[in-house]
Amino acid sequence: MTAPYHDLLAKIRICFPQPISNRVHDSYFVHSVMRAMDAVDALKSERPILGQRLPLDYVKAGEASLPESGMSVEDVTAELVQYCSGLAIPGHPHTQQNVIPPPTISSLIGILLASLYNPNLGWDEYSHRLALAEVEMVAMSARLVGYEPDRAGGVFTFGGTGTTLYGAKIGLEKAIPGAMTSGVREDAVIFASEASHYCRYNIAGWLGLGSRSVVTVPADSRNAMNVEAFREQAGAVLRRGGKIAAVIATMGTTDAFGLDDLAAIVAVRDELVEEFQLPYQPHVHADAVIGWAWSVFNDYDFEHNPLGFRPRTLRALAGARLPIHRLSLADSVGIDFHKSGFAPYISSLVLFKQRDDLGLIQRPQEQMPYLYQFGTHRPGMHTIETSRAGGGILAALANMKLFGKQGLQVIIGHIVEMSQLLREHLEGNEWTTVLNRENFGPVTLFRVYPRGIDTFRIKEEESKDVAYRELLRSHNEYNRKVFQYVHQEAMEGRGVVLSLTDCYRTSAYGEPIVALKSFILSPFVDEEQIEVVVRKVLEARNRIDG
Numbered sequence: 155m156t157a158p159y160h161d162l163l164a165k166i167r168i169c170f171p172q173p174i175s176n177r178v179h180d181s182y183f184v185h186s187v188m189r190a191m192d193a194v195d196a197l198k199s200e201r202p203i204l205g206q207r208l209p210l211d212y213v214k215a216g217e218a219s220l221p222e223s224g225m226s227v228e229d230v231t232a233e234l235v236q237y238c239s240g241l242a243i244p245g246h247p248h249t250q251q252n253v254i255p256p257p258t259i260s261s262l263i264g265i266l267l268a269s270l271y272n273p274n275l276g277w278d279e280y281s282h283r284l285a286l287a288e289v290e291m292v293a294m295s296a297r298l299v300g301y302e303p304d305r306a307g308g309v310f311t312f313g314g315t316g317t318t319l320y321g322a323k324i325g326l327e328k329a330i331p332g333a334m335t336s337g338v339r340e341d342a343v344i345f346a347s348e349a350s351h352y353c354r355y356n357i358a359g360w361l362g363l364g365s366r367s368v369v370t371v372p373a374d375s376r377n378a379m380n381v382e383a384f385r386e387q388a389g390a391v392l393r394r395g396g397k398i399a400a401v402i403a404t405m406g407t408t409d410a411f412g413l414d415d416l417a418a419i420v421a422v423r424d425e426l427v428e429e430f431q432l433p434y435q436p437h438v439h440a441d442a443v444i445g446w447a448w449s450v451f452n453d454y455d456f457e458h459n460p461l462g463f464r465p466r467t468l469r470a471l472a473g474a475r476l477p478i479h480r481l482s483l484a485d486s487v488g489i490d491f492h493k494s495g496f497a498p499y500i501s502s503l504v505l506f507k508q509r510d511d512l513g514l515i516q517r518p519q520e521q522m523p524y525l526y527q528f529g530t531h532r533p534g535m536h537t538i539e540t541s542r543a544g545g546g547i548l549a550a551l552a553n554m555k556l557f558g559k560q561g562l563q564v565i566i567g568h569i570v571e572m573s574q575l576l577r578e579h580l581e582g583n584e585w586t587t588v589l590n591r592e593n594f595g596p597v598t599l600f601r602v603y604p605r606g607i608d609t610f611r612i613k614e615e616e617s618k619d620v621a622y623r624e625l626l627r628s629h630n631e632y633n634r635k636v637f638q639y640v641h642q643e644a645m646e647g648r649g650v651v652l653s654l655t656d657c658y659r660t661s662a663y664g665e666p667i668v669a670l671k672s673f674i675l676s677p678f679v680d681e682e683q684i685e686v687v688v689r690k691v692l693e694a695r696n697r698i699d700g
């Protein structure tokens with residue numbers, strides 16, 4: 155007589171992919187995936203979201219508890235699909251919302267494969283050939299940004315924030331040797347521009363420096379770090395005997411695609427080392443989580459333009475190329491394949507020009523007695539993670555093989571072409587102003603004005619003259635209303651989903667400037683959807699002005 159649990163166990167075993175080859179069962183597995191896809195497909199409509207957006211009941215969610223008995227794979231799938239309802243469809247031609255790309259088929263297969271057999275990238279004993287995939291991605295990316303591959307090194311980690319954390323951590327070890335073992339017992343600061351990502355505060359906090367040790371350098375009108383201001387601020391820190399843990403150069407800001415002048419920042423760093431006879435070289439980390447992909451244009455033939463981009467697009471690509479092709483001057487570079495690389499979350503790589511830098515955060519073997527007794531490749535001895543998934547690595551590798559340099563040039567070129575087209579349309583109206591005119595990326599920030607406003611002068615006046623405070627505020631409100639209308643319409647299947655930034659920049663007198671934001675990252679966007687943006691914004695204006 156068998157125990158009652160045996161019957162249940164037999165059912166449970168069916169819920170796993172079979173460890174021993176079983177083609178019949180494989181087709182059950184694939185079929186289950188198909189069913190999930192079918193069910194998600196049924197949520198699609200003319201709207202750029204799946205299913206519906208209903209109010210979220212967190213109180214009810216808080217009542218969840220483990221069910222007494224389980225359900226079938228089919229029933230679980232049906233439940234899971236419900237959680238997708240209301241999600242934005244990042245690839246939808248009507249989505250211009252944020253830096254969230256649609257993932258490719260190959261990258262999704264990469265995630266699946268790297269999950270099926272659960273490789274752990276900490277050690278090649280547990281990841282085997284996936285360790286090679288990571289080394290290949292490090293080499294490929296190092297070559298792309300201009301590092302010498304036989305000296306460079308890197309690891310995949312938990313996001314763009316993780317890549318900047320690595321850069322700042324290595325920099326901290328250089329400034330305060332032994333901080334990893336003895337702790338941070340001195341002050342050190344992190345420099346980044348006001349247009350840089352807010353993760354700088356988080357990183358400084360988690361590193362034990364405190365978010366107050368972030369020195370924010372003003373940005374210029376192109377949303378790039380004011381390097382003269384950096385020189386002065388850094389000089390002041392060093393004169394009072396302070397230390398510099400890291401300088402973060404942003405290569406593609408999140409809101410405006412501002413690009414810092416890395417060469418100038420590195421030159422200032424070198425001068426300061428000389429002037430103050432520093433015993434360490436302050437670490438320069440390039441936060442290129444968005445901008446890295448523009449490296450595919452480093453050797454594009456701009457003169458003959460083989461891909462046939464329009465002159466305006468070509469100019470935008472060439473403008474971005476100037477700062478991007480200096481990426482190799484940075485001591486480390488952060489790359490998000492889950493942003494401009496069309497991979498699903500999480501797929502982020504931090505590269506170091508000198509792989510030996512990673513030795514600064516190596517843990518001694520004695521701390522990890524049950525691991526790393528043999529094998530040659532043990533990134534787990536210096537990574538922040540213990541278990542580290544391979545999905546992000548295979549997804550990135552999949553896309554690099556799928557697209558090649560040319561494919562990436564086509565996608566990046568197209569989204570830049572579409573955002574240039576949008577600017578052309580917006581600038582063709584007297585009631586809109588493009589704010590980040592001098593940034594050449596996929597993101598366009600603009601403001602809409604009511605009738606009677608001279609849009610040729612208002613941008614300058616609002617941002618500089620304190621007498622415009624009230625007017626600036628009322629235009630902020632106006633733009634929020636435009637956003638709400640356009641958003642509501644898009645959710646009903648009429649128009650395009652944009653986003654709103656509460657503070658594109660602050661005015662000279664300290665007032666936040668609100669802006670509408672179009673972030674084009676879907677290869678499915680075409681001229682037609684660009685025209686829709688302009689039409690919808692005009693419609694909103696007519697409604698509000700009455």
Ligand SMILES: *Cc1c(COP(=O)(O)O)cnc(C)c1O
Nearest residue numbers: 313314315351406407408441443
């Ligand atoms: C998105 C972003 C980050 C943070 O990256 P995550 O992958 O979201 O952690 C950091 N810097 C910039 C410039 C970004 O755009």
